[in-house]
Amino acid sequence: MESAPLLEAASLTKRYGRVLALDSVTFTVGEGITGLLGPNGAGKSTAIKLFLGLLQPTGGAAQVMGAQPYHDVNARSLIGYMPEHDCLPTSVNASEFLTHMAQVSGLPPAQARTRAADTMRHVGLDEARYRSIGEYSTGMKQRVKLAQAIVHDPRLVLLDEPTAGLDPGGREEMLDLVKRTGRDFGISIVFSSHLMGEVERTCDNIIVLDGGRVTHQESVSSFTRSTDILAVDIDSRHVELVSALASRGIEAEREGNSILVSHEDGQHLPAIQDALIEAQAPLRRMGFRRRMLTEIFRDSPDGSDDAGN
Amino acid sequence: MASQPAGQLFDIGYQRYDGPRQGRNRARLALFVGGVRHTLGLGRGGRSKILPVLMVLVSVVPAAVILVLAAIGGGIIDRPVELGDYFPINSLLLLIISGILGPTLLIPDRTDNVLSLYLVRPLGMLDYLAARWFAFFLVTSLIVLAGPLILLCGYILLSADAAQELRDNWLDFPKVLLGAAALGAFIASIPLGVAAFAPRRVYAAAFVIGVVLVGPTVVGILTEPIDFDGSSFQQTVERPITEEEIAEADQFIDATRSLPGDAETIINVEFDSGESRQYLMSRNDVEEALEGGNVTTFESDEPKSLLDPEIGKWVIFTDPTGATVFVTDLLFEDVQSNNYRQLVARHPDYYPVAAYLAWVLIPLALMWWRYRRYTA
Numbered sequence: 001m002e003s004a005p006l007l008e009a010a011s012l013t014k015r016y017g018r019v020l021a022l023d024s025v026t027f028t029v030g031e032g033i034t035g036l037l038g039p040n041g042a043g044k045s046t047a048i049k050l051f052l053g054l055l056q057p058t059g060g061a062a063q064v065m066g067a068q069p070y071h072d073v074n075a076r077s078l079i080g081y082m083p084e085h086d087c088l089p090t091s092v093n094a095s096e097f098l099t100h101m102a103q104v105s106g107l108p109p110a111q112a113r114t115r116a117a118d119t120m121r122h123v124g125l126d127e128a129r130y131r132s133i134g135e136y137s138t139g140m141k142q143r144v145k146l147a148q149a150i151v152h153d154p155r156l157v158l159l160d161e162p163t164a165g166l167d168p169g170g171r172e173e174m175l176d177l178v179k180r181t182g183r184d185f186g187i188s189i190v191f192s193s194h195l196m197g198e199v200e201r202t203c204d205n206i207i208v209l210d211g212g213r214v215t216h217q218e219s220v221s222s223f224t225r226s227t228d229i230l231a232v233d234i235d236s237r238h239v240e241l242v243s244a245l246a247s248r249g250i251e252a253e254r255e256g257n258s259i260l261v262s263h264e265d266g267q268h269l270p271a272i273q274d275a276l277i278e279a280q281a282p283l284r285r286m287g288f289r290r291r292m293l294t295e296i297f298r299d300s301p302d303g304s305d306d307a308g309n
Numbered sequence: 310m311a312s313q314p315a316g317q318l319f320d321i322g323y324q325r326y327d328g329p330r331q332g333r334n335r336a337r338l339a340l341f342v343g344g345v346r347h348t349l350g351l352g353r354g355g356r357s358k359i360l361p362v363l364m365v366l367v368s369v370v371p372a373a374v375i376l377v378l379a380a381i382g383g384g385i386i387d388r389p390v391e392l393g394d395y396f397p398i399n400s401l402l403l404l405i406i407s408g409i410l411g412p413t414l415l416i417p418d419r420t421d422n423v424l425s426l427y428l429v430r431p432l433g434m435l436d437y438l439a440a441r442w443f444a445f446f447l448v449t450s451l452i453v454l455a456g457p458l459i460l461l462c463g464y465i466l467l468s469a470d471a472a473q474e475l476r477d478n479w480l481d482f483p484k485v486l487l488g489a490a491a492l493g494a495f496i497a498s499i500p501l502g503v504a505a506f507a508p509r510r511v512y513a514a515a516f517v518i519g520v521v522l523v524g525p526t527v528v529g530i531l532t533e534p535i536d537f538d539g540s541s542f543q544q545t546v547e548r549p550i551t552e553e554e555i556a557e558a559d560q561f562i563d564a565t566r567s568l569p570g571d572a573e574t575i576i577n578v579e580f581d582s583g584e585s586r587q588y589l590m591s592r593n594d595v596e597e598a599l600e601g602g603n604v605t606t607f608e609s610d611e612p613k614s615l616l617d618p619e620i621g622k623w624v625i626f627t628d629p630t631g632a633t634v635f636v637t638d639l640l641f642e643d644v645q646s647n648n649y650r651q652l653v654a655r656h657p658d659y660y661p662v663a664a665y666l667a668w669v670l671i672p673l674a675l676m677w678w679r680y681r682r683y684t685a
Contacts, residue, residue: 052429054684073431074332081429087422096352103339104430106330115326122323132354148426153326185323 004066005030006156006188007051011060014046021046023212024060029156029190033182035199035220036192038209044192045084047209048158051190052081065155077106080149080157080187084164087145090134094125094144097133098151105152112151119151122185123177139170146177150187157181159191163198175202229289231258232272240279248275260289336432337440344414344444360410361448367402368456371395376463388464392481393641395457396488397634401521404496404630407449408517411500412510414441415676420509424683434680442501442673450493457485488637494669495633502672505679520629528628532621533648534614614648622655626664633668635661 007029014022022043036044049055050062053069053076061068067075089097095116102112120129123143128136133144142162149157162178163171179202182189193199199206200220208216234241238254245252245261248271253260261268276283350357375390382389390398418424427437461481468474500517507513614621625631628649635653638644639662653661 049684054425054428073433075431076429077330077332077431079429081426083422083425085422085425087426089417089421089423091353091357091417093352100339100343101426101430104336104343104427104432106332106335106431107326108329108331108335111326111328118324152330186325 004063006065007190008063009047009050009060010063012047012050012057012062013059014043014050014055015058020212022050025209025212025214026060027207027214027217029188029207030205031188032204033179033189033191033202034205034207035203036190036207036209037194037196037199038192039194042194042209043212044194044209045160048081048160048190048192051158052076052079077152078155080105080152080154082145082149082157082159082162084161086141088133088141088148091132093130093132094120094136094147095129097144098147101148102151105154107152115151115153119147122150122180123147138165139173142166142170142174143177146174146181150181150185154187156188156190159189161192161194163193163195171198178202228262230261230268230272230286231289232261232276232286233258233284234276234281235284237279237281241275241281244275244279245272250275257284332431333436336430337436340427340432340437340440341444344441345448347414348410348445348448357413360406361452364403364406364410364449364452365455367399367406368452368454369459371398372456372460372463375460376467379463379467387468390460391641391644392457392461392485393488393637393644395460396453396492396637397630399456400492400496400633401525401630403449403453403492404499404521405518407445407496408500408503408521409510409514411445411497411517412504412507412513414445415501415504416507416510416513419683434683435677438676438680442497442676445501446494446497449497450490453492453496454486454489457489458482461485484640488640491636491665492633495665498669498672499629502676505676525628525630528624528631531616531624532614532618532652618652618655622652625649625652626661626667629668632661632665636665 005028009025009027011024011026012022013020013024025043025047036047038044046055047062050057051064051069053062053064053071053073056070062070064075064079069075069079092100098116098119099109099112102115103109107115117129120126123146125140125143125147128140133141136144146159146162149159159178163174166174175198178189178191181187182204191199191203203220205219206216207214232241234257238257238259241259242252242254245259250261250268250271261272272286346352349361350359372395375395379389418427424437428434461478465471465474465478499520500513503516504510504513507516616624631649631653634649638650638653639658644650
């Protein structure tokens with residue numbers, strides 16, 4: 001129906017005074033779950049706010065389904081937004097609040113009520129619907145935040161650090177919910193995070209921002225595809241295996257318990273087998289290395305942001 | 310769904326919405342209706358309903374009391390309080406309550422950041438502010454309207470010939486409506502204008518209450534005629550007493566000689582300015598004056614205000630609580646004269662209207678100015 005991509009940044013630039021938050025970035029976002037990854041201050045929130053029309057671009061354009069939301073407020077009818085910070089009223093209940101937000105998004109009252117009830121069921125807020133939001137736990141508030149972003153059934157929802165401030169359990173639940181929203185509900189998602197593990201497990205595509213520039217843009221599966229490195233995990237006798245391989249003309253490198261062998265077309269497999277027998281190394285597993293998203297930041301000091309994931 | 314077997318519970322899963330999307334106009338309406346509900350405390354806890362109920366009571370109770378008194382009086386006085394005099398009775402208190410109630414429409418949206426959710430919806434900041442103001446204006450106007458409307462209906466029903474009374478006074482209905490809208494806009498704008506700047510509701514309420522209490526007091530002290538006893542505010546005049554006055558005084562002395570104590574009479578004095586004034590003089594004063602060889606000193610006890618009325622007529626516009634009185638006075642002719650009204654009467658009619666508009670529009674302009682640069 002729409003030929004324009006869901007989101008399109010064309011030489012998008014945003015400057016706050018002397019700080020250049022986004023430096024002429026160009027990328028598109030299509031269907032599915034897209035991770036907007038980058039260390040704090042990389043320009044993720046700025047990019048999201050530009051697409052929502054909350055900020056005016058200093059240069060270039062931020063387009064949502066072909067329209068510019070800063071100038072055309074009706075372009076926001078089909079997007080949802082879940083901010084990183086607290087954004088919920090305290091004195092109303094979730095049912096009342098979501099019905100109101102659905103109407104503010106353009107839905108007539110009767111449909112808004114139905115959608116609010118449905119959405120609460122989908123995010124798992126059914127039991128708490130008539131309690132004041134002020135009494136909710138952090139995890140429940142986070143669900144209300146997501147619910148208000150999808151209550152009007154947008155085509156695309158922008159989630160700014162949806163797991164911020166959650167404990168590990170709540171974080172997993174939130175990621176599950178995000179995945180379900182993207183896969184089962186069919187709502188495309190752009191989801192910003194500075195935690196690579198989350199993005200890797202949740203997203204189909206990834207856009208990496210660093211210092212106001214796009215450093216990578218590709219699908220997560222293509223990024224984490226198998227490499228040509230064969231990892232041979234053994235429990236002991238590492239040195240013996242490396243020398244046994246070397247005697248067969250195979251270069252090997254030790255990394256922890258793994259012996260890494262550059263491997264093309266399976267040509268070395270019989271030789272590796274022989275070497276294992278010769279070195280009497282107890283084999284645990286053998287398989288192709290997958291690239292980790294962590295490697296994206298390997299060169300930059302900000303790579304250490306991947307705390308605990 | 311129709312193909313599913315009946316009488317069975319099943320998870321229908323997520324369903325896409327393909328109903329109408331009404332965009333900006335629906336968003337505006339939703340904010341407006343939400344604002345009205347919020348002001349009245351609907352959909353919120355019982356405590357949120359205290360202020361609106363209190364406000365309705367403040368508007369209605371004086372009217373009820375007046376009507377009860379009028380009914381008991383059995384029509385001795387036709388209208389104990391004229392409609393035009395009803396508005397000033399409770400406007401101060403209504404403004405105070407609205408000063409506590411109004412900020413709840415703007416401040417929590419900012420402090421709880423709900424504003425950042427609104428602004429990504431199909432609406433702009435101006436839509437938001439306008440919806441909030443109109444919502445609050447509707448509520449305050451209807452509440453303000455309740456009192457004088459009840460009073461007017463009561464007066465008509467209490468009169469001997471209700472149908473005739475209605476025919477003679479039907480114009481009072483649009484007047485009451487206009488007056489209520491004027492006062493409603495006024496008590497809606499100031500609290501919202503203040504709320505745009507106040508970081509917390511208490512500060513906004515305190516500021517409005519402060520303005521309501523301090524403003525009229527200061528303006529009152531400056532412009533209200535004060536009767537300082539024996540102070541320098543009295544002016545004196547010396548001139549011969551006229552023949553008529555002597556005759557009048559003699560008559561007075563003869564008539565009161567038999568009475569105990571110090572009887573008093575009214576003496577007319579014409580000043581050089583051409584102004585004539587009546588003085589209350591005791592018998593002793595008159596006797597003394599006659600003995601003094603036909604020359605006497607009249608002390609003017611005309612009270613004077615701190616500010617000259619020519620300045621006072623401008624200062625009076627800075628009193629926020631007076632602002633609407635000026636406008637309702639233009640609607641209703643039958644009002645009691647007081648200092649405010651005398652000072653305002655020194656201006657052409659459109660001056661008080663302009664002052665009123667300034668009191669309504671300046672808070673709105675400030676509110677817009679404050680929110681214009683807000684970024685979520």
